[in-house]
Amino acid sequence: MSSIPDDYDSLSTEERELRDKQDRAREFTEQAALPYQWTQELGELDVVVPVPKGTRGKDLVVVIQKKKLSVGLKGQDKILEGELCKEIKVEDSTWTLEDNESVLIHLEKINQQQWWENVLTHHPKIDTRKIEPGNSKLSDLDGETRGMVEKMMFDNQQKQMGKPTSDELKKQEALKKFQDAHPEMDFSNAKFS
Structure with missing residues (x-):
């Protein structure tokens, strides 16, 4: 990830779009060169590590620790090894061998309100400010949460129009x-706040 250059704010909209496009292309190339693929949600992260076809679970050495991760085949160099970007909940994190050709590692984040810039600290970073989480719909929420969100939306609209909130x-x-x-x-002389 490149942090925002000092001149970013002074760029025109077209120049920003071009720079963003170049940054995304660079990130894509860097991420594609890694020995794994990864995706994340705010609370979790999934890492897929390709292994030789026909690999069995007993051939693998997978170590998942609070701040470290390594995957390898017994008697060979590690496919990946290093310090995790952030801490994970070890007891809620798992790995499975899929179709005898890839290892799926599921990591539960300790901080479930933060996007990760990378999986391992020594690997290239992504710009987390450009992450667009999947749009969730109000209908996806449970009744209580939905009611709370609808109330917040109503109150926000009312404030913008200078009208009273629901409370x-x-x-x-x-x-x-x-x-x-x-x-x-x-009540003619009463003061209400």
Whole structure:
């Protein structure tokens, strides 16, 4: 990953798009040269390591530690080995041999709110600011979470239009009910916050 160059903000939109395209092409080339492929979600990471066809589980030496990972075949140099970019939950991380030709390593991140720049610290980095997580739909959420998100969206729209939020509307409604129930009380000098 190249950190944003100092001149990035001064570039035109077209120049930024060109630089971003060049950066993505460079990242793609660097990542394709690695001895594995990897994908990530905010909470987890999957690494696929190709091995010779016909490899059996007992031929493999896979070590998954909190901050280290290595994969190799017994009696041979490691296919990959090094320090992980961030810490993982070892007890929730696994590996499996798929079709006797690739090792699938599933790593659970400790910090489930952070994108990884790379798998192993000595490998090329990606620009995590350019990651576009898959769009989740409101219908994918459970009822309580969906309600909370819809309320936040409503309140945000109301604020942008200078209108009261749902909580402020509830307070106004409760106050009106109280005033209607107690017409004998004078609220003309009352201050409400």
